[in-house]
């Protein structure tokens with residue numbers, strides 16, 4: 602089930618070509634695609650405009666949902682706004698997984714397990730050591746993209762964070778099947794083809810009520826760039842604000 606299916610809205614004219622905007626600097630025009638990103642993106646790669654107040658805990662933000670829902674776009678928005686490191690989940694796949702998906706075959710749970718383990722470990726490391734920091738201290742938060750389609754996958758990511766004593770959050774970008782297919786079809790130069798959206802939706806388990814009460818925020822991703830950014834920003838500021846020192 603899709604929680605908030607919605608018709609696509611017209612994009613604000615200034616964002617009409619955001620698919621080709623540089624996702625970190627936001628620079629436009631550019632011939633960069635979001636998939637030219639190689640992980641990690643460091644805070645110094647961003648031109649952050651906002652300062653994050655000190656928080657009691659370290660935070661991992663997973664931006665989740667099926668291919669095409671806008672994970673890369675929203676993760677890059679958070680990273681460049683707050684000057685946070687950003688890790689692209691796809692870069693943790695072994696080559697065999699990428700080849701499999703590019704050939705149009707969905708991954709199995711087995712295929713995904715070691716990938717999720719790497720993502721969880723990398724997320725915790727990002728906020729507990731300073732390998733992704735441009736100062737002497739580890740960053741307060743890290744942003745990761747990961748489809749995290751099933752509850753069991755999210756549980757695995759949660760347990761990695763729990764072991765590291767770090768708070769974890771899931772931003773789930775809800776989008777109708779039709780709009781997912783439209784966006785994946787329109788996107789060029791990516792191994793994930795539109796036919797794969799169906800299998801992603803078959804695997805998908807949206808965050809349930811318990812997850813939403815705990816650590817998952819559902820964002821209606823069917824609106825224009827500005828509206829989605831505003832909702833993502835609101836969720837991020839609310840959660841981080843609640844953890845202020």
Ligand SMILES: Nc1ncnc2c1ncn2[C@@H]1O[C@H](COP(=O)(O)OP(=O)(O)O)[C@@H](O)[C@H]1O
Pocket residue numbers: 612619620621635666667668669670671672673674675746784785787788822823824825826829
């Ligand atoms: N709110 C939006 N409205 C219209 N198109 C969008 C929106 N957000 C992202 N897109 C476009 O949809 C495509 C998929 O977005 P992307 O961020 O790459 O998703 P994902 O990382 O989840 O696969 C890209 O071409 C992107 O520019």
Ligand SMILES: O=C(O)[C@H](O)[C@@H](O)[C@H](O)[C@H](O)COP(=O)(O)O
Pocket residue numbers: 666667668669672673691708713748749750793801
């Ligand atoms: O769990 C999976 O089936 C895969 O990880 C899959 O989710 C894939 O990696 C991305 O969906 C592709 O890329 P985008 O989501 O970035 O389009």
